[in-house]
Amino acid sequence: MRATAKAQPNIALIKYWGKRDTGRNLPAVGSISITLADLYTTMSVEFDKSLGADVLVVNGADDSPMLPRVSRCLDTVVGADRAHARIESESNFPIAAGLASSASAFAALAVAADAAAGRENTSAQLASLAGQASGSAARSLLGGFVELKNAGDDIVVSELRGRDDWPLRVVVAVTATGPKPVGSTEAMEVSRNTSPFYERWIEQQDADLDEARVAIAGKDFARLASVAEHNCLKMHSVMWGSRPPMIYWNSTTLACMQTIRELQSADIAVFFTIDAGPQVKAICNPEDEAAVQQALAATPGVEQVLVSGLGQGAAQIKDD
Numbered sequence: 001m002r003a004t005a006k007a008q009p010n011i012a013l014i015k016y017w018g019k020r021d022t023g024r025n026l027p028a029v030g031s032i033s034i035t036l037a038d039l040y041t042t043m044s045v046e047f048d049k050s051l052g053a054d055v056l057v058v059n060g061a062d063d064s065p066m067l068p069r070v071s072r073c074l075d076t077v078v079g080a081d082r083a084h085a086r087i088e089s090e091s092n093f094p095i096a097a098g099l100a101s102s103a104s105a106f107a108a109l110a111v112a113a114d115a116a117a118g119r120e121n122t123s124a125q126l127a128s129l130a131g132q133a134s135g136s137a138a139r140s141l142l143g144g145f146v147e148l149k150n151a152g153d154d155i156v157v158s159e160l161r162g163r164d165d166w167p168l169r170v171v172v173a174v175t176a177t178g179p180k181p182v183g184s185t186e187a188m189e190v191s192r193n194t195s196p197f198y199e200r201w202i203e204q205q206d207a208d209l210d211e212a213r214v215a216i217a218g219k220d221f222a223r224l225a226s227v228a229e230h231n232c233l234k235m236h237s238v239m240w241g242s243r244p245p246m247i248y249w250n251s252t253t254l255a256c257m258q259t260i261r262e263l264q265s266a267d268i269a270v271f272f273t274i275d276a277g278p279q280v281k282a283i284c285n286p287e288d289e290a291a292v293q294q295a296l297a298a299t300p301g302v303e304q305v306l307v308s309g310l311g312q313g314a315a316q317i318k319d320d
Protein backbone atom coordinates (compact mmCIF):
# COMPACT_ATOMS: atom_id res chain seq x y z
CA MET A 1 0.00 0.00 0.00
CA ARG A 2 1.08 3.55 -0.64
CA ALA A 3 0.63 6.36 1.90
CA THR A 4 1.57 10.03 1.83
CA ALA A 5 2.35 12.29 4.77
CA LYS A 6 3.13 15.97 5.12
CA ALA A 7 5.43 17.50 7.74
CA GLN A 8 6.84 20.95 8.36
CA PRO A 9 10.32 21.91 9.52
CA ASN A 10 10.70 23.23 13.03
CA ILE A 11 12.96 26.02 14.18
CA ALA A 12 14.70 25.47 17.51
CA LEU A 13 14.59 28.39 19.94
CA ILE A 14 16.59 26.41 22.50
CA LYS A 15 18.93 24.26 20.45
CA TYR A 16 19.76 20.59 20.29
CA TRP A 17 23.52 20.34 19.78
CA GLY A 18 25.34 17.24 20.98
CA LYS A 19 24.54 13.57 21.50
CA ARG A 20 24.53 11.50 24.66
CA ASP A 21 24.31 8.21 22.76
CA THR A 22 25.18 8.16 19.07
CA GLY A 23 23.94 4.57 18.54
CA ARG A 24 20.41 5.40 19.64
CA ASN A 25 20.71 9.06 18.61
CA LEU A 26 19.81 10.33 22.07
CA PRO A 27 20.41 14.07 22.52
CA ALA A 28 22.75 15.41 25.19
CA VAL A 29 20.39 18.33 25.86
CA GLY A 30 16.68 19.09 25.79
CA SER A 31 15.42 21.55 23.18
CA ILE A 32 12.40 23.74 22.41
CA SER A 33 11.18 24.58 18.91
CA ILE A 34 8.32 26.05 16.93
CA THR A 35 6.82 24.05 14.10
CA LEU A 36 6.25 25.97 10.87
CA ALA A 37 3.10 25.90 8.72
CA ASP A 38 3.97 27.12 5.23
CA LEU A 39 7.23 25.30 4.50
CA TYR A 40 6.70 21.59 4.12
CA THR A 41 7.82 18.22 2.84
CA THR A 42 5.42 15.65 1.40
CA MET A 43 6.59 12.07 1.47
CA SER A 44 5.07 8.99 -0.16
CA VAL A 45 6.06 5.48 0.81
CA GLU A 46 5.00 2.37 -1.05
CA PHE A 47 6.16 -1.08 0.02
CA ASP A 48 6.50 -3.36 -3.00
CA LYS A 49 7.64 -6.98 -2.84
CA SER A 50 8.71 -6.85 -6.50
CA LEU A 51 11.44 -4.26 -5.81
CA GLY A 52 15.03 -5.50 -5.43
CA ALA A 53 16.08 -2.49 -3.33
CA ASP A 54 14.68 0.69 -1.82
CA VAL A 55 14.34 3.56 -4.30
CA LEU A 56 14.45 7.20 -3.18
CA VAL A 57 13.41 10.14 -5.35
CA VAL A 58 13.85 13.62 -3.86
CA ASN A 59 12.31 16.55 -5.71
CA GLY A 60 12.08 14.45 -8.87
CA ALA A 61 15.69 13.15 -8.88
CA ASP A 62 17.29 9.96 -7.58
CA ASP A 63 19.03 10.58 -4.24
CA SER A 64 21.32 7.67 -3.46
CA PRO A 65 23.50 9.43 -0.83
CA MET A 66 20.47 9.88 1.45
CA LEU A 67 19.14 6.36 0.79
CA PRO A 68 20.95 4.43 3.58
CA ARG A 69 19.62 6.81 6.24
CA VAL A 70 16.11 6.63 4.80
CA SER A 71 16.24 2.81 4.60
CA ARG A 72 17.39 2.66 8.23
CA CYS A 73 14.47 4.85 9.27
CA LEU A 74 12.04 2.53 7.45
CA ASP A 75 13.60 -0.44 9.27
CA THR A 76 13.12 1.37 12.58
CA VAL A 77 9.47 2.18 11.92
CA VAL A 78 8.33 -0.98 10.17
CA GLY A 79 10.94 -3.65 11.03
CA ALA A 80 13.93 -4.87 9.04
CA ASP A 81 11.94 -7.81 7.61
CA ARG A 82 9.85 -5.39 5.50
CA ALA A 83 9.45 -5.35 1.70
CA HIS A 84 11.54 -2.82 -0.21
CA ALA A 85 9.98 0.57 -0.71
CA ARG A 86 9.64 3.32 -3.25
CA ILE A 87 9.98 6.65 -1.44
CA GLU A 88 9.21 9.98 -3.05
CA SER A 89 9.84 13.29 -1.33
CA GLU A 90 9.06 16.87 -2.37
CA SER A 91 9.89 20.01 -0.38
CA ASN A 92 8.73 23.53 -1.17
CA PHE A 93 11.91 25.12 0.26
CA PRO A 94 15.69 24.72 -0.26
CA ILE A 95 16.85 21.43 1.27
CA ALA A 96 20.14 20.61 3.07
CA ALA A 97 20.95 24.27 3.63
CA GLY A 98 20.19 24.67 7.32
CA LEU A 99 16.44 24.95 6.93
CA ALA A 100 15.67 21.83 8.94
CA SER A 101 14.78 19.76 5.89
CA SER A 102 15.87 16.57 7.67
CA ALA A 103 13.33 17.33 10.42
CA SER A 104 10.38 17.60 8.04
CA ALA A 105 11.66 14.73 5.87
CA PHE A 106 12.08 12.17 8.64
CA ALA A 107 8.89 13.22 10.44
CA ALA A 108 6.94 12.78 7.20
CA LEU A 109 8.78 9.52 6.44
CA ALA A 110 7.89 8.00 9.83
CA VAL A 111 4.21 8.89 9.43
CA ALA A 112 3.99 7.70 5.80
CA ALA A 113 5.86 4.44 6.47
CA ASP A 114 3.69 3.69 9.50
CA ALA A 115 0.52 4.22 7.44
CA ALA A 116 1.77 2.35 4.37
CA ALA A 117 2.63 -0.67 6.53
CA GLY A 118 -0.69 -0.52 8.38
CA ARG A 119 0.98 0.07 11.74
CA GLU A 120 -0.83 2.29 14.19
CA ASN A 121 1.90 3.95 16.18
CA THR A 122 0.85 6.96 18.24
CA SER A 123 2.36 10.41 17.59
CA ALA A 124 4.56 9.91 20.65
CA GLN A 125 5.87 6.60 19.29
CA LEU A 126 6.41 8.09 15.83
CA ALA A 127 8.29 11.03 17.36
CA SER A 128 10.62 8.61 19.09
CA LEU A 129 11.10 6.58 15.88
CA ALA A 130 11.68 9.68 13.71
CA GLY A 131 14.06 11.03 16.33
CA GLN A 132 16.29 7.99 15.94
CA ALA A 133 16.81 9.05 12.31
CA SER A 134 17.25 12.75 13.09
CA GLY A 135 16.84 14.24 16.57
CA SER A 136 15.10 17.40 15.43
CA ALA A 137 12.56 15.35 13.40
CA ALA A 138 10.93 14.19 16.65
CA ARG A 139 9.79 17.79 17.27
CA SER A 140 8.07 18.04 13.86
CA LEU A 141 5.52 15.40 14.88
CA LEU A 142 3.80 18.04 16.99
CA GLY A 143 2.61 21.57 16.31
CA GLY A 144 3.06 24.95 17.98
CA PHE A 145 5.73 25.22 20.69
CA VAL A 146 7.33 21.81 21.25
CA GLU A 147 9.75 20.60 23.88
CA LEU A 148 12.01 17.58 23.41
CA LYS A 149 13.04 16.22 26.80
CA ASN A 150 16.46 14.78 27.39
CA ALA A 151 15.44 12.17 29.93
CA GLY A 152 15.65 8.41 30.15
CA ASP A 153 16.23 6.11 27.22
CA ASP A 154 13.63 7.50 24.90
CA ILE A 155 12.98 10.69 22.99
CA VAL A 156 9.91 12.36 24.48
CA VAL A 157 8.21 15.38 22.93
CA SER A 158 5.36 17.47 24.26
CA GLU A 159 3.43 20.52 23.10
CA LEU A 160 4.10 23.46 25.42
CA ARG A 161 1.63 25.80 23.78
CA GLY A 162 -0.70 25.53 20.78
CA ARG A 163 0.02 27.48 17.63
CA ASP A 164 -3.25 29.46 17.79
CA ASP A 165 -2.53 30.42 21.36
CA TRP A 166 0.50 32.53 20.46
CA PRO A 167 0.54 32.90 16.67
CA LEU A 168 4.07 34.16 16.11
CA ARG A 169 5.44 34.58 12.59
CA VAL A 170 8.76 33.39 11.18
CA VAL A 171 10.60 35.26 8.43
CA VAL A 172 13.47 33.29 6.89
CA ALA A 173 16.25 35.13 5.08
CA VAL A 174 17.89 32.69 2.66
CA THR A 175 21.49 33.82 2.22
CA ALA A 176 22.86 30.81 0.27
CA THR A 177 21.22 27.70 -1.12
CA GLY A 178 24.03 25.15 -1.59
CA PRO A 179 24.33 22.15 0.73
CA LYS A 180 26.10 22.85 4.02
CA PRO A 181 29.80 21.93 4.28
CA VAL A 182 29.39 19.58 7.28
CA GLY A 183 26.13 17.89 8.30
CA SER A 184 24.80 18.37 11.85
CA THR A 185 25.34 14.73 12.85
CA GLU A 186 29.07 14.87 12.14
CA ALA A 187 29.49 18.46 13.35
CA MET A 188 27.95 17.66 16.75
CA GLU A 189 30.51 14.92 17.32
CA VAL A 190 33.37 17.24 16.34
CA SER A 191 32.03 19.73 18.91
CA ARG A 192 31.71 17.09 21.62
CA ASN A 193 35.22 15.81 21.03
CA THR A 194 37.08 19.08 20.55
CA SER A 195 35.24 22.22 21.67
CA PRO A 196 36.45 23.65 25.00
CA PHE A 197 33.00 25.21 25.39
CA TYR A 198 31.00 21.98 24.97
CA GLU A 199 30.80 21.03 28.66
CA ARG A 200 29.63 24.51 29.67
CA TRP A 201 27.04 24.44 26.88
CA ILE A 202 25.59 21.20 28.26
CA GLU A 203 25.71 22.46 31.87
CA GLN A 204 23.83 25.66 31.06
CA GLN A 205 21.08 24.19 28.89
CA ASP A 206 18.60 23.43 31.69
CA ALA A 207 18.63 27.05 32.81
CA ASP A 208 17.89 28.21 29.24
CA LEU A 209 15.10 25.64 28.91
CA ASP A 210 13.55 26.82 32.21
CA GLU A 211 13.74 30.43 31.07
CA ALA A 212 12.15 29.67 27.69
CA ARG A 213 9.36 27.59 29.26
CA VAL A 214 8.47 30.49 31.56
CA ALA A 215 8.57 32.95 28.65
CA ILE A 216 6.32 30.73 26.51
CA ALA A 217 3.86 30.11 29.37
CA GLY A 218 3.59 33.87 29.94
CA LYS A 219 3.73 34.82 26.22
CA ASP A 220 6.61 37.08 27.20
CA PHE A 221 8.17 37.98 23.84
CA ALA A 222 11.12 39.99 25.21
CA ARG A 223 12.07 37.20 27.60
CA LEU A 224 11.87 34.54 24.87
CA ALA A 225 13.84 36.77 22.47
CA SER A 226 16.63 37.25 24.97
CA VAL A 227 17.10 33.60 25.90
CA ALA A 228 16.69 32.33 22.31
CA GLU A 229 19.35 34.68 20.87
CA HIS A 230 21.65 33.85 23.78
CA ASN A 231 21.19 30.10 23.30
CA CYS A 232 21.74 30.35 19.53
CA LEU A 233 24.94 32.37 19.87
CA LYS A 234 26.22 29.97 22.54
CA MET A 235 25.65 27.01 20.21
CA HIS A 236 27.58 28.79 17.45
CA SER A 237 30.37 29.61 19.94
CA VAL A 238 30.67 25.88 20.61
CA MET A 239 30.93 25.31 16.84
CA TRP A 240 33.47 28.12 16.33
CA GLY A 241 35.58 26.72 19.17
CA SER A 242 35.67 23.23 17.63
CA ARG A 243 38.66 21.82 15.75
CA PRO A 244 38.28 22.09 12.83
CA PRO A 245 36.00 25.09 13.44
CA MET A 246 32.49 24.90 12.04
CA ILE A 247 31.45 28.29 10.74
CA TYR A 248 28.12 28.09 8.99
CA TRP A 249 27.64 31.84 8.60
CA ASN A 250 28.49 33.99 5.60
CA SER A 251 28.76 37.76 5.41
CA THR A 252 25.05 38.06 4.60
CA THR A 253 24.19 36.09 7.75
CA LEU A 254 25.94 38.83 9.75
CA ALA A 255 24.28 41.56 7.69
CA CYS A 256 20.87 40.04 8.53
CA MET A 257 21.73 39.96 12.24
CA GLN A 258 22.62 43.65 11.94
CA THR A 259 19.27 44.33 10.21
CA ILE A 260 17.48 42.66 13.11
CA ARG A 261 19.44 44.73 15.65
CA GLU A 262 18.34 47.87 13.77
CA LEU A 263 14.69 46.74 13.84
CA GLN A 264 15.02 46.10 17.58
CA SER A 265 16.44 49.61 18.02
CA ALA A 266 13.35 50.92 16.23
CA ASP A 267 11.23 49.13 18.88
CA ILE A 268 10.10 46.29 16.66
CA ALA A 269 9.71 43.06 18.62
CA VAL A 270 11.82 40.61 16.65
CA PHE A 271 14.66 38.22 17.35
CA PHE A 272 16.93 35.97 15.28
CA THR A 273 18.00 32.39 15.42
CA ILE A 274 20.42 30.49 13.15
CA ASP A 275 20.92 26.74 12.80
CA ALA A 276 23.65 24.66 11.12
CA GLY A 277 23.55 26.77 7.98
CA PRO A 278 23.78 30.41 6.86
CA GLN A 279 20.05 31.24 6.89
CA VAL A 280 18.68 33.70 9.43
CA LYS A 281 15.27 33.05 10.94
CA ALA A 282 13.54 36.09 12.40
CA ILE A 283 10.66 35.56 14.81
CA CYS A 284 8.14 38.35 15.29
CA ASN A 285 4.53 39.23 16.01
CA PRO A 286 2.05 39.22 13.10
CA GLU A 287 1.76 43.03 13.07
CA ASP A 288 5.51 43.40 12.48
CA GLU A 289 5.88 40.73 9.81
CA ALA A 290 5.74 43.11 6.85
CA ALA A 291 8.41 45.42 8.31
CA VAL A 292 10.71 42.47 9.13
CA GLN A 293 10.18 40.92 5.71
CA GLN A 294 10.94 44.19 3.91
CA ALA A 295 14.05 44.91 5.98
CA LEU A 296 15.50 41.43 5.41
CA ALA A 297 14.64 41.45 1.69
CA ALA A 298 16.47 44.80 1.39
CA THR A 299 19.58 43.45 3.14
CA PRO A 300 22.34 43.09 0.50
CA GLY A 301 23.07 39.44 -0.31
CA VAL A 302 19.70 38.02 0.73
CA GLU A 303 18.56 35.69 -2.06
CA GLN A 304 15.03 34.99 -0.96
CA VAL A 305 12.71 35.66 1.98
CA LEU A 306 10.21 33.02 3.11
CA VAL A 307 7.46 33.65 5.63
CA SER A 308 5.50 31.23 7.73
CA GLY A 309 3.11 30.98 10.61
CA LEU A 310 3.16 28.16 13.14
CA GLY A 311 1.90 24.76 12.05
CA GLN A 312 0.25 21.66 13.39
CA GLY A 313 2.85 18.96 12.96
CA ALA A 314 3.19 15.89 10.77
CA ALA A 315 0.10 14.09 9.49
CA GLN A 316 -0.93 11.59 6.90
CA ILE A 317 -2.63 13.30 3.95
CA LYS A 318 -3.33 10.51 1.48
CA ASP A 319 -3.75 6.79 1.42
CA ASP A 320 -4.04 5.09 -1.94
Ligand code: DP6
Nearest residue numbers: 012015016134135136184185275276
Ligand atom coordinates in the same frame (compact mmCIF):
# COMPACT_ATOMS: atom_id res chain seq x y z
C1 DP6 B 1 21.34 23.16 14.72
O1 DP6 B 1 18.44 16.92 14.10
O2 DP6 B 1 19.84 17.54 12.11
O3 DP6 B 1 19.26 22.45 13.83
O4 DP6 B 1 20.02 14.07 15.06
O5 DP6 B 1 22.20 14.17 13.89
O6 DP6 B 1 20.08 14.32 12.57
P1 DP6 B 1 20.77 14.62 13.88
O7 DP6 B 1 20.83 16.21 13.99
P2 DP6 B 1 19.74 17.30 13.58
O8 DP6 B 1 20.34 18.56 14.35
C2 DP6 B 1 19.68 19.78 14.44
C3 DP6 B 1 20.63 20.82 14.94
C4 DP6 B 1 20.14 22.24 14.90
C5 DP6 B 1 19.48 22.63 16.23
C6 DP6 B 1 18.07 22.11 16.46
O9 DP6 B 1 17.31 21.90 15.51
O10 DP6 B 1 17.74 21.95 17.65
